[in-house]
Amino acid sequence: MRIAFLGHSYHRLTGSSRFMQAILLARLGAVEVFEDESWQGGAAVDVAAVLAGGFDAIHVWQMEQPLEALVAARPGVPIYWYPMQDSARHLGPAFWSRTAPGARIIAFCRAVHEDAVRRGLDSAWFQYFPDPSGVAPVGAADGVFCWPRREAFGWPLLKRLLPLGFSGRLHLHDHPDPGSAPPALPDAVDIAAHGITQSRWFEDRGALDRLLGEFLIYVAPRLHEGIGMAFLEALARGQCVVAADRATMNEYITDGVNGLLFDPDRPRPLDFARAVAMGARARELVALGHVRWQRDAAGRLLDALTAPPGTRLRALAEPFPA
Structure with a gap:
């Protein structure tokens, strides 16, 4: 054929x-x-x-x-x-x-x-x-990784999702989706206040994967997804995924069990206290789902x-x- x-x-x-x-x-x-x-x-x-x-x-x-x-x-x-x-x-x-x-x-x-x-x-x-066996687990990682890709989900929304008094590592990967209006990024004041680090496009996918593996929390960057390969790989990696309570993310993530869901229309500070346990459960459920x-x-x-x-x-x- x-x-x-x-x-x-x-x-x-x-x-x-x-x-x-x-x-x-x-x-x-x-x-x-x-x-x-x-x-x-x-x-x-x-x-x-x-x-x-x-x-x-x-x-x-x-x-x-x-x-x-x-x-x-x-x-x-x-x-x-x-x-x-x-x-x-x-x-x-x-x-x-x-x-x-x-x-x-x-x-x-x-x-x-x-x-x-x-x-x-x-x-x-x-x-x-x-297959989670082909993805290195995050291990003892910490901090938050976000790749803002579209105008609807930029720094102003992400900032409202951070826990009150959040002082952990925060990294933004700056590479918007082609053909889309770019999302708003933090200004110099916010970069300094939150200690934000940034990166741009990696020609070497392995370099991006290694960077991702340094963070415990992965923020899914779109409010809607087709499949959502990036957040699925984050689940397989054992990261706690923060995502909008919309398809397809909410078809894989149960809030507070294997990730955190939020309402984009009513964003509120999230609780990262159980992020390690939720990430571990995410990897377990991806393994079962892969079978x-x-x-x-x-x-x-x-x-x-x-x-x-x-x-x-x-x-x-x-x-x-x-």
């Missing part, structure tokens, strides 16, 4: 789609990746080349515009769409009624899956968990990806009623 995989080239840097490409390659056939480079002034995905490529299946990772063009062209092969909550929540009714029914939906966010089901669409939902994910990848997911035309994915791949 020859498979076309369409995705955003920025995800190659973040690694968010790498696990899915590996599954397709290992279990279904040869994978050719088409990447959108328009976010950095390059070319968009060449949909015509995809359609002319003679592929047996087309997989679209987020990428709503190429999906719309593919569905309209009716290529005669199955199209799989992996919607992400951070962008899918902005799609209007016309997209869901005109485009989404032309693709098989594989959702890694339960909120997106439930929305699709409410609209009468066929969707299969899965939870991805990384389930491996079982799903070889079972329910494979069934969904090889189902004959007309088969309802929910009948094959729904773990419990939506």
Whole structure:
């Protein structure tokens, strides 16, 4: 089987789609990746080349515009769409009624899956968990790490979440998401008052991982996530993750058990007193989740990806009623 995989080239840097490409390659056939480079002034995905490529299946990772063009062209092969909550929540009714029914939906966010089901669409939902054995645990780390990536979650909001009288280490990684308005960063007064250290983009991913491993608390930098690979890796690392009480973070984190959730509309100082215990529990739960994910990848997911035309994915791949 020859498979076309369409995705955003920025995800190659973040690694968010790498696990899915590996599954397709290992279990279904040869994978050719088409990447959108328009976010950095390059070319968009060449949909015509995809359609002319003679592929047996087309997989679209987020990428709503190429999906719309593919569905309209009716290529005669199955199209799989992996919607992400951070962008899918902005799609209007016309997209869901005109485009989404032309693709098989594989959702890694339960909120997106439930929305699709409410609209009468066929969707299969899965939870991805990384392998914690491949992630070095934080050990005796302390302090707070935050990577502000979008305007909605910058220093003013983070400052309101810090415990009263917080005097621990605080590090900000300054590298906003491409195409997004940059978040507000602390001024010189706040940098001095809180002893804030800062970093920018690392060409070496290992250098960033080593820096992350120095901190006990990881602040998830977005108010909405598609999968949220960065905060999942933080959970696997055994860090106490602070995140907005929104999808997909609240589908993995139980407040006060394996992390801390906050209401972005009513931010309040958080309590870090049990951060070590919550981080340890996070790593344990990721290990359990990874076992389930491996079982799903070889079972329910494979069934969904090889189902004959007309088969309802929910009948094959729904773990419990939506």
